[in-house]
Amino acid sequence: MTLLCLNDVSKIFGGLIAINDLSFNVEEGSIVGLIGPNGAGKTTVFNCITGNYTPETGSIFFDSKPIAGLPPHRIVELGIARTFQTIRLFGRLPVLENVLAGRHCRMKAGILSCMLHTAPQRREEREAVARCMEELRFVGLADNYSEPAGGLSYGNQRLLEIARALASDPRLIILDEPAGGMNDQETAALVDTIRHIRNRGITVLLIEHDMRLVMKICEKLIVLEHGAMIAQGKPEDVRRNPDVIEAYLGADDAQW
């Protein structure tokens, strides 16, 4: 089943066409990679999907519902969670509260129940904490739950962003350069984590510069250049595509 579908999506920044009539599908349960040289428009595509930008043209469907132009928090509620390329944690708040931020949209207590700490509110709070601790265990940060998030290593901060995204019960998780700032060992662990995420039934769409990682875990690749798609398909086919080879020639990250 197609979970996410982009139709002729364009995004323009003051004359610069960042994305140009882009269309692609993401099948439910797959791991899809979005790759391309720096400035190709990958992050912009993510921002259109997550509601941070409204595309100028085209439509985006998630589970057959149109989502282009909805505010980001609505899109999270519908089941798309994200991480940021430039890490955006709540650095001064403890690790656990960062994950609770992702859980927020699945909690219901209103302002009055929060002021009175009613029984349902306390139960919900307990369940949320337990669930978020489970997500921290999943990414291996449970022991750090009370530390301020800003004190974690970059690699761990990326994992914490993943835990925060997972806490919102997403059907699709969007990872923007999750291996950025990670060493080889952490990257290898990340590959496992991403596979485990998929095994939980969550579809994964990721941007990554580390081509070894992309080749290893993605079932489908979409290659962007200057905001347009130049190839898509299985990793082994894409890497032999002459257009792709040309786009990457001379680029630093052409380490296939």
Next chain:
Amino acid sequence: MKLQDLRTPISVGLAIVLLVLPLVCNAYWLDVCVSIGLYALLALSLNVILGQAGIFHMGHAAFFAVGAYTTAVLNTLYHWPVLWTMPLAGVAAALFAMAVARPIIHLRGDYLLIVTIGIVEIVRIALLNDVAGLTGGSNGIFGIARPTLFGFRISKGVQFYYLVWCMVGVSLLLFRCLWQSRFGRALNYIKEDDIAAEGCGVNVTRYKLAAFVLGAFWAGMAGTVYAAKMTTIAPESFNFMESVIIFAVVILSGGSQLGVLISAFLFIGLPELLREFHDARMLIFGFAMMAMMVWRPQGLLPPLRRRYRVAENSSSQGVSPKDVWNDSAVSE
């Protein structure tokens, strides 16, 4: 010894002092303490907006005014008992806050600050101009009745003292609970990084508005107490300076509720203590504030961390944590 470690003794000491104060104070100082209580109420409610959500709102006196005038009008014109007007004063201020905050809530920091200052001025000038023929222009409204509680008439200073400080006590409890909940966390996420908060699923606009409306509701109720105590209210009681003082109390406090109380005592009590210095008193007060900001730029007492009950044992189990979710169907 750090100030943070002294929280418990300070809280207990403050509570005892507040309870016995009316026994030792003369009428003048009791009056000052009622004032401090009112400012504490206002600052506690502003703390939700400014301290928790980081919204730079310097117009709290406007909501205070809406509450006070609602009570005054309902009591003098329609003869409602004063305390019955309190919920309505809160609601009126909250509705007013909703109406004015909606179009400006997306503004940031300094821009919002300027617009909220504008709101205080608009309210004051509207009151001066006798809106709808109800507010009595620059003379304000006279003859507001004394409140009665369960048939008991509140008119003496000491009675107002206990009324105000009971309200402060209840507010402390309610706002503390609010802080330790998803609502309080949402406000903190917004303060830290509103784009990240929205991106994790927090409806940023809604929570900012909710903080505003809640703070205004409280300021409106404080307005009722003020109107009842003064029996006369006039536009000049709700000028920009009042807003600045409430704002400064919250900034000086550092963001915790205990900090707000201490800060209210310093801000309202200190100038009174310095009265014997006559003209120099505001100068001394100003220097004291400057010294504070240099000595403790983070404010008196920043909020503590929230506490969570976490099942510690489960994180140190022998099994690989990832096994929890592992699906054996897919092998590496």
